[in-house]
Amino acid sequence: MEFDPTTLKYNEAGLIPAIAQDAETGDVLMMAWMNQDAVRQTLETGRVTYWSRSRQAFWIKGESSGNVQELVDFRLDCDRDCVLVTVNQTGPAxxxxxRSCFYTAVREGSETELMAPMV
Incomplete structure (x- = not known):
């Protein structure tokens, strides 16, 4: 069956959460937003493209930083209201x-940073 991005369940702003996961380690790297066009562009180019809510523009991951995300796999959750992009990540996400946006843990009521910035 051919995939149609219009069948996804986008929020009232036309966006869907996209979770990026490292293809090699399985680590969750980040969460960002995609709209229909970002989904299409990601699938067509293999370069993960998000929608920047603050800039109201496409954000091709790594375009300015060099920390690109190369698409390995694109998955839909069971409700079709969230996507998982498995990626080859260059540099920090x-x-x-x-490496990951999820570097703060809450344990026993306290926040703990689990990783330092990459050098």
Whole structure:
């Protein structure tokens, strides 16, 4: 069956959450938003493309930083309201220069940073 991006369940702003996962390690790297055109562009080019809510523009991951995400796999969740992009990540995924955006754990009521910025 051919995939049709219009069959996804986008929110009222026309966006769907996209979770990026490292293809090699399985680590969750980040969460960002896609619209229908970003989904299409990602699938057509193999370069993961998000929708920047703050800039109201496409954001091709790594276009300015060089920390690109090459698409390995594109999956839909059971409700079709979230996507998982499995990627080959070059450099850090997070704008804080960490490998993952999920570097803070809450344990026993306290926040703990689990990883330092990459050098």
């Amino acid at each position: 997070c704008h804080t220069n960490r």
